[in-house]
Amino acid sequence: MNVREHRIYLDHSATTPVDPRVVKAMRPYWRATFGNSESSHAFGREAANALERARQTVATVLGCRLSEIVFTGSGTESDNLALRGAAWAARQTGRGNHILSTPIEHHAVGHTLNQLRDLFGFDVELLPVDQYGLVDPDDVAAALRPETVLVSVILANNEIGTIQPAAEIGQICRSHGALFQTDAVQAPGRLALKTEPLNVDLLALSAHKFYGPKGVGLLYVRRDTPLVPAITGGHHERGRRPGTVNVAGAIGLATALRLAEEARRKGSELRSLRDRLIEGVLQNVPHSRLTGHPELRLAHHASFVFFGVEGESIVQALDMEGIAASSGAACAEGEPEPSPVLKALGLEPSWGIGSLRLTLGRSSDQTDVDRLLHVLPGIISRLRDRG
């Protein structure tokens, strides 16, 4: 029997396999329609037409205009374009220097804000979060200053699954005249993505998180949002993101986004499976806790901490059992310490180092969850004995 058949993938927040329908949709764009979408001849026009079809598909899901969509090379690049672009545009017009964010952002946002602060002198302030990782919109309102130009809050956290009150935060920012950016990379197929009700000005997506190809991202840029290009070159994507457009990738992203949205609307059964997983872990593993919000969390997302155990050791032990999972713990050399996200929740190190994330997807079923629940208690127990 094939070893691969026994493998269980519970790391869908890290990446997903490309949907066969997406692979098929991309196929014509390797050789048959290969033109550069900026070329004015027939080969170029065919590529440009394909790109605009992709843009139309995306615009339907996001409920936005074609001109508000920028294809990029990754979700990380999208976040960078949003933050660097908005910050530099504000500086150019002297509108202010203050940026608000949270301590639970993805590195694509967190490390970019660090560079904007350290290298470019922006004033970056991080809002507090509660024990579930929730941002309080009142805290946003209280922290906004006249010179606040940008607020960036992750829509749903990758590590702990908590979903933020983005629409409310966005409304506060808009009333105040500050731009609101959100990293929505974990959202497609799980949360509604219409941009107007979300009150966002900038929203970042990454195709490989929702069964699309790696190497393609998207940034929604609300009309009239000032943005300095973070990568400079040709006039592609209305001058906001130069570089020959990856037409196959754009088609792949658009197709995957449409399919993810269709699946979301039909309703997913992952939530009940996820709830059985959470319940099973908490019941069967002593000294275990759920991280993130118990209800306001992504439907496929379960995350835990286990007292006195090191997360990466759990991941390795599960891997030996053929189960793919991840740990949020930043395993620096020497002593392990909790990730910035878990620190922001106020978890003490003895808990915070023992982080495990299990994220379900289309391939997941009860057998996967049963197998996980069968092996995990013993693994935690053995690791505790060893420690």
Add this chain to the structure above:
Amino acid sequence: MNVREHRIYLDHSATTPVDPRVVKAMRPYWRATFGNSESSHAFGREAANALERARQTVATVLGCRLSEIVFTGSGTESDNLALRGAAWAARQTGRGNHILSTPIEHHAVGHTLNQLRDLFGFDVELLPVDQYGLVDPDDVAAALRPETVLVSVILANNEIGTIQPAAEIGQICRSHGALFQTDAVQAPGRLALKTEPLNVDLLALSAHKFYGPKGVGLLYVRRDTPLVPAITGGHHERGRRPGTVNVAGAIGLATALRLAEEARRKGSELRSLRDRLIEGVLQNVPHSRLTGHPELRLAHHASFVFFGVEGESIVQALDMEGIAASSGAACAEGEPEPSPVLKALGLEPSWGIGSLRLTLGRSSDQTDVDRLLHVLPGIISRLRDRG
């Protein structure tokens, strides 16, 4: 008979179709080996192993170390990382503020240098070029100052095909202690790419220019070259280029680069075909001139100006005949004017607006060239009559 069979593609410097062997090489990485190369479990390790195989293939062609290769999302991004990364690293350490380049760079370099000048206060100086677009190494030597931190010269120009004396320029920069960056996007399959003999510190490539996929680029970063990441986020690519790595794309780039280098070593017959094309055009179209260097030019590259004709009109007329070509002329609204590259050669507007680029590739044959030579003289003549 299929219309498509009659189409002739003479725009291989704009983009190329993906080689069937490259499509095949990428195939396992959509679904079978789909992991995130940063994940520590088996799915992740398989992806990481594939990525390292791709890196090994590239390292063999470039004659460099694995750690010197950074996969990016495009050639444009590679140029941006090189220039922004080196400039900001120099500023951080107070090493200097002066950057040397040329007026015939691709926009990925030219517009990035403009932003570094206008938004970030770098001192950008452009060296002169001769009537063929050649940079004189003596001019580089004369322009280098103690505070010069970076020199960027395109290896082979996209618009006029001229090949620069890069190794010589690189040697001068290295003696002086300035970094040497080159946009080598047009080079694979046409020029030797070993990085040590080229004396480069930073070298940018783009897969779709050599029968690889769009959306994947590469930056060679010589060991110990200080570089601030231009996109910030996770720790991918040794912290130099975050964002989940496009493993399929990296495999595609590596495979295409290996094939391009093999084809180059076997020798290409494009040069003689290109020479017949150049000779035919110059003989059959009155008031026509070759642009770029007659000998020191890319083997697949022919570029012309036609007195008193507008380049984009030629491209459109050729398109009506089923021939895909391009014009270097920047067709701004209203009056057409010569591209910055043609201006730098000293061409007066009556010549410079009439630019046509014909670039051959694997699909090109004598029939294509004969067809072009059959229709072009009439097109130019009719456009002149019309004008």
